[in-house]
Amino acid sequence: MKKTVLCMALAALSAGSALNAAVSLTGGTSVSLSGILADAENAPAKNVMAYSGNSLYASGNFDTAFGEMSPLTTSDAFIIKYSTGMVEQWKVQLMGSATVSAMLADGDGGIYVAGTYADEVVVGSTDGNTKTINGYEEYGEPVAFKAASFVAHYNAEGVLLAVGTIMPTQDAELNNYATENGLWAMILEGDTYCRVSKLLDLNGSVHAVVDFKGAISTADNSVAVASGSYANVEFGLAAPSAAGAVVEFNDALEVVSFPVVLKSRFCGDGNTADENVSSLTAAAVGSQLYVAFNSVGTINVSAYNTSEQVVNEMPVEGGHNYGYTIVSANAETKEAQVKNYTTVSVSEDTQATSIGDMEVAGDKLIVTGMFQTALGFDSDITATSSSDMYVAAINTSDLNTAWAVATGYNEGDANDYNEAITGSAIFGDVAYIYGCNEQKSDRAKQASLFYSVDLADGTIENMNPEDYIFGMAGDGTSAATAHTTVPVSGITFTAYGEFAGVDNIAADKTQQVSVYPNPVADVLNFSLPCDAQVYALDGSLMLSAADAKSLDVTGLTGGVYIVKITVAGETSYIKIMKK
Numbered sequence: 001m002k003k004t005v006l007c008m009a010l011a012a013l014s015a016g017s018a019l020n021a022a023v024s025l026t027g028g029t030s031v032s033l034s035g036i037l038a039d040a041e042n043a044p045a046k047n048v049m050a051y052s053g054n055s056l057y058a059s060g061n062f063d064t065a066f067g068e069m070s071p072l073t074t075s076d077a078f079i080i081k082y083s084t085g086m087v088e089q090w091k092v093q094l095m096g097s098a099t100v101s102a103m104l105a106d107g108d109g110g111i112y113v114a115g116t117y118a119d120e121v122v123v124g125s126t127d128g129n130t131k132t133i134n135g136y137e138e139y140g141e142p143v144a145f146k147a148a149s150f151v152a153h154y155n156a157e158g159v160l161l162a163v164g165t166i167m168p169t170q171d172a173e174l175n176n177y178a179t180e181n182g183l184w185a186m187i188l189e190g191d192t193y194c195r196v197s198k199l200l201d202l203n204g205s206v207h208a209v210v211d212f213k214g215a216i217s218t219a220d221n222s223v224a225v226a227s228g229s230y231a232n233v234e235f236g237l238a239a240p241s242a243a244g245a246v247v248e249f250n251d252a253l254e255v256v257s258f259p260v261v262l263k264s265r266f267c268g269d270g271n272t273a274d275e276n277v278s279s280l281t282a283a284a285v286g287s288q289l290y291v292a293f294n295s296v297g298t299i300n301v302s303a304y305n306t307s308e309q310v311v312n313e314m315p316v317e318g319g320h321n322y323g324y325t326i327v328s329a330n331a332e333t334k335e336a337q338v339k340n341y342t343t344v345s346v347s348e349d350t351q352a353t354s355i356g357d358m359e360v361a362g363d364k365l366i367v368t369g370m371f372q373t374a375l376g377f378d379s380d381i382t383a384t385s386s387s388d389m390y391v392a393a394i395n396t397s398d399l400n401t402a403w404a405v406a407t408g409y410n411e412g413d414a415n416d417y418n419e420a421i422t423g424s425a426i427f428g429d430v431a432y433i434y435g436c437n438e439q440k441s442d443r444a445k446q447a448s449l450f451y452s453v454d455l456a457d458g459t460i461e462n463m464n465p466e467d468y469i470f471g472m473a474g475d476g477t478s479a480a481t482a483h484t485t486v487p488v489s490g491i492t493f494t495a496y497g498e499f500a501g502v503d504n505i506a507a508d509k510t511q512q513v514s515v516y517p518n519p520v521a522d523v524l525n526f527s528l529p530c531d532a533q534v535y536a537l538d539g540s541l542m543l544s545a546a547d548a549k550s551l552d553v554t555g556l557t558g559g560v561y562i563v564k565i566t567v568a569g570e571t572s573y574i575k576i577m578k579k
Helices: 172-180
Strands: 029-033 049-052 055-062 076-083 087-095 098-105 111-117 120-123 131-134 148-154 160-166 193-202 205-213 215-217 224-226 229-232 237-240 243-249 255-264 276-285 288-296 298-303 306-311 320-330 336-340 344-346 354-361 364-371 378-382 388-395 401-406 417-427 430-439 445-454 460-462 468-474 479-484 491-496 523-535 541-552 559-567 570-578
Touching (some): 049 098, 049 468, 055 111, 148 205, 160 205, 172 237, 205 276, 224 243, 224 255, 243 276, 243 288, 255 288, 276 364, 288 298, 288 354, 298 320, 364 417, 364 430, 378 401, 388 417
Antiparallel strands (some): 049 055, 055 076, 111 148, 205 243, 215 224, 229 237, 243 255, 255 298, 276 288, 288 320, 298 306, 320 344, 417 430, 430 445, 445 460, 468 479, 523 541, 523 559
């Protein structure tokens, strides 16, 4: 796989709307897949999109025939490639019960696609050479409610190059322990699963973030990891606990290793409470891997050569104590650091404490999610009503919190409503979080939520959207959203043109500054002395110079970069191509 760096970008909900002073969008071309869902309950919680080259890849679910595709179940998935102007290039179907949850550009215009599935799923290909993957089976029959994960690789023409799976199994050690101690091993509905939530490029190879129960192993079964478990002596049972891992794949998309594993203690180690990893995500830049997670109880952290325990005291009566932890690990040195933050207590009937996503922006980790009562990254920040969305900036140097901010949206009576996050995005110096206010009884949507956050100081602004946003993607100069009205019957993908201020030098004093050559191989020249910073598309600062007329870019890998130019206090941006 070629070295690729993905950038989560921002998008407006309607053509021509401005997000803030940092970025504005003009135009907007939409494709509406209306009526693809006969039952709104079959709509996915989010739609996943990613740019690869100049093309936008979009995914979703459908239960009604469209575009010569007929669903086999109520949750068949589609993958569509759109060119500039939202012209459909090709589409394929995942025939069977499948949901796409992550995408990653491959550097050649193709895409890696990951998600969950059950039973039997036929993974489509534009050349007709489909591949069938089988889900979890018991007694020779597939079990629909025990989800497995898949990762598929498509080239730019939609040809399926490879597909791999991560199959959860029952933990034999748990069964043996239960038998030997007169307990009942509780492996019931939903207690064995593996779900992929994100794909990463770590040091040039594909990795996936997964949460699971039971056991998962490498393709050759040489290495296996179990989810941990607890014994409830009062009820005479032994049960698995939720765990998480970062999984490494080879080019054939076979599992080869588990760089990071997060799991509770085993019954035999004294775990008699439901300890678990409640949510996790990860981000990667070069060989540096970051993992963020929430947990309950004692969690064993294994990161390359580092092993450490995260201990969160269990509550005395009811409720949960949620811990916040970030792991920084290097794939080359195999060294890791584990940082624990404040443990927060929440009531038993509210569970909206989660880490949703994390991206690297310069020297900060930008973490987003939901929280109740107090925020673990900054306990001085408290939630309004039952829960709030948050954005926290963590210094990559020491993993300390730089700042954190919450939406402060009042969703109403905490017994009836809750705030829910559906995603987040980062472009340059701005982060975006989006979600909705839901009615607890039936998850009926009450209001759409969309906020921008200035990454310099955490200033938050309510963007007051009309439609509900279910996904965002960007490549540094173009952006797209997946959005819908309620009730949900389909999804609209809208692509926007150039970001104002990114491709054009707009300020009066910087209009005189020209940058050449572009594309550039070794030295980038400026027509006037200026302060310059070169950023990768994920916001990482790569190079900088003060009062310079040239900048040596020889050490940069080939690809697209954004140059920030400052002259006499006026700042603008320009896109360059490194050969």
